[in-house]
Amino acid sequence: MEIKQQKISLPEYTNVDRQTFLQDIYPLLVDFQRKPVVLKGLHLGDCSTKWTVDYMSKTGGSKEVKIHVSEVPQMDFIRKNFLYRTLPFDTFVKRAAKEKHTEFFISENEKYYLRSLGEDPRKDIADISKQFPQLATDIHVPEFFEKDQFFSSVFRISSPGLQLWTHYDVMDNLLIQVTGKKRVVLYSPRDAPYLYLSGDKSEVLDVDNPDLVKYPLFSHARRYECYLEAGDVLFIPALWFHNTVADGFGVGVNVFWKDLPSECYDKTDTYGNKDPCAASRAMQILDRALKTLEELPEEYKDFYARRMVLRIQAKAYSANYE
Ligand SMILES: O=C(O)CCC(=O)C(=O)O
Ligand SMILES: [Fe+2]
Structure with a gap:
């Protein structure tokens, strides 16, 4: 069922530096009032111009990556409608950039999603400067937090049209849209009662056409939305739900950092999505x-x-x- 719901557009800030972020944006947002914002015009380094499909595959090399592959654009973690497969990074990037595939796992229209992992995903945390040192030199991550607050930096590479399930993470996040465009729909942690949670994920994946017979309370959830262009950065505060749709092929990098003292987080969490202890x-x-x-x-x-x-x-x- 299509729902006629009001969208709340996220505020946009241009050319924000560390001091402005910390003084004018972040403190306003603490004390339960942290809200997502879109940051435009940040200095991100050469990645914005350099990271073509060709360059990414040449520079990223043939290191094996574990990817999600699904037959349909809506990737659904709860119903597990995707497979995990492994490909060399360069092959993956070339395949993900295409709409139709001559080589495929499921079908010629299959969709891919990479969420990069640490060396040993059970123990190591994703850090692109360790797993992709050469590509990492092209990106300048906004320094809005102290070095010891850093948790992880993660490649987010999606096929055109890919929709990622609605979920929350437990750390503050800067989602950097390096190339391509992405629509992001967000929901406040306060609206959790309307999101039909299963752990850190919402059962409502199709946020545009939700099944309101199955999920009647969903219509009460306030829909925040933004449309990220290449070079935009979205600040997603911890616990805010997000659902993304890639408009065309795109490369993103996200950086999670610890807002709480280190000891509050689960030591076994390599993803940034296990609830605080x-x-x-x-x-x-x-x-x-x-x-x-x-x-x-x-x-x-x-x-x-x-x-x-x-x-x-x-x-x-x-x-x-x-
Ligand atoms: O880029 C995406 O599609 C999802 C990103 C995400 O879930 C995150 O940065 O936490
Ligand atoms: Fe996330």
């Missing part, structure tokens, strides 16, 4: 509480469950949250 511990305790409620008959369980919700609302909800 205290949050997952609290969730486990909640699951135990729910199990305990099972000892009561329905009527009592319902009454005490509602009281628990009221207590959570009174004690843990922020008043300072629009």
Whole structure:
């Protein structure tokens, strides 16, 4: 069903330097008021002009990369409608830039998505300066955070039209659209009750034509939207949901950085999407509480469950949250 929903356009800022970002944008956005913004005209280095398909494949080399391959443009993590395959980086870039393929895994119209990983993805964090040192010299990442806050830098390379599932990450993020264009739809963490979550992902992938019979509350989620052109940078605050559609072939790099003290994050997280330790511990305790409620008959369980919700609302909800 197509929904007639109002879009909230993201604010755009041009030529922002570190001081302006930290003084005028970031502090305004802390205390639960952090909002995504589009940054234009930032100095990103030569990547904006250099990173053609030809140059990327020559300079990136033939290092093996693990890619997502799907038959349809909507890549859906929950329904797992894609395969993981491995290709040399140069071959992958050339294939991803094309609409139709003579060599393919599933069909000639298949779509690709690369989210680059660390050397050993179970232990290592993606850092393009380590996995793609030569390409990394072409990109200048805006220095809006301290060096020790850096978590990862990740290649995001998509086939034309590829739509990536709606999800949140747990770290602040600068998504740099180096070449190509991308539409990004975002939802506030506050609208989580309307997004039908399964872990860090929303079941609502098709945000333009959602199944409102299955997901009736989705129409309450406020839709923030921006259209990134080559050279634009999107600041995505931690916990903000995002869903992207590549308009044509495009290369992006995103940088996650730690907003919380290092020890708050899960040490085993190499992706930047595992909930902070205290949050997952609290969730486990909640699951135990729910199990305990099972000892009561329905009527009592319902009454005490509602009281628990009221207590959570009174004690843990922020008043300072629009
Ligand atoms: O570039 C994309 O398509 C998705 C990017 C993303 O999910 C991220 O930067 O966290
Ligand atoms: Fe993400």
